[in-house]
Amino acid sequence: MITIKQAQNASYWRDLNPGLHICGLARANDAMLPESTDDVSNIYHPQCRQGGEKDDLFAGFDFSALSDRFWDEGYFLLHDLLPRDLLAGLRDAIERLVAKGLPPAMIYLYDEAWQVFAVLRPLLTHFLGDKIALLPHFWAWHVDPRDQGRGWPPHRDYQGESAIGDDMLISLSLWVPLSDATPENGCMYVLPRSFERWYDFPVIKPQDVELQDVRALPAGPGAVMGWRQDVYHWGSRASRHASFPRISLSLEFQNAAFDPLGDPLLDLETPPSFHDRLLLIARQFEKYRHMQKMNDDILALSRAILAD
Secondary structure: OOOHHHHOOHHHHHHHOOOOOEOOEOOOOOOOOOOOOOOOOOOOOHHHOOOOHHHHHHOOOOHHHHHHHHHHHOEEEEOOOOOHHHHHHHHHHHHHHHHOOOOHHHHHHOHHHHHHHHOOHHHHHHHHOOOEEEEEEEEEEEEOHHHOOEOOOOEOOOOOOOEEOOOEEOEEEEEEEOOOEOOOOOOEEEEOHHHHOOOOOOOOOHHHOOHHHOEEEOEOOOOEEEEEOOOEEEEOEOOOOOOOOEEEEEEEEEEOOOOOOOOOOEOOOOOOOHHHHHHHHHHHHHHOOOOOOOOHHHHHHHHHHHHO
16 A cells, blocks of 8 residues: 555656646656646646537537436436547556556546546536536546446435426536446446336335336446436446456536535636645545445545645
8 A cells, every 4th residue: 555655746646657647747757748837727638628629529419409318317328429548548547556456536636537527518518507617526436347346336416406497407427437338347327317207205225216217328438428416326236257347437517606515616627736636535535435345544545645
């Protein structure tokens, strides 16, 4: 296990994944380094910057059809949307983290993990309006078939109000697979709102769900899945016969015109500094320990980071 001194050293993480960047910098011996690391507001790849090529992802896109299904079933799944080269680098980096005994959520130390979601601004704007805030709620998974890995159990991301009627969204979760997510290795499952509306009572526990209403949502790299934060969903357990792990990222957003649903709210266009990323990640371990089995050493490290 790494020490707190190593964890607080950005160079340690750059050397671990030299193909990725932290605040615009690659590993220390990179020949093309910016002169200053103080400004992290413009570190994104050109296709991920405001007004860049990211809008081309949605050229000719039928947002109306997407909205119809979203408001009916509570979720959407778009295939082959994101650039696969960016995703492949993140997938390989998570494999390196896991091989070192480090949690996949450490991937959010790297710029590229934030870039994935920056390219989706047109999608976020469509559902949440122009005032978008990143919630300080995120996670990354490496669901390993070799040790009976599983995604998170059935839950809703937010227990309060996540929409007003059927035309104004308050908050939205996005989930991005970095590897193929299949029923064998633990893909996502949802209870569509169109089915839950038929129920005589709100679903509180898995036993409340009619099994025939459950929908499996296999997806591959390049896909983006999004859901209202009141949608009941979960990740399944991987079969030991699956040939590869399910690796994925998730981040949450809100319409900033409403009261904050988390603290601090973050700016999609200006990613946190390295130090702030480390603190945010450390908070996730305590926050989600009821959802995810946590290594005692990782919990101790996160507490040390927060206390330092």
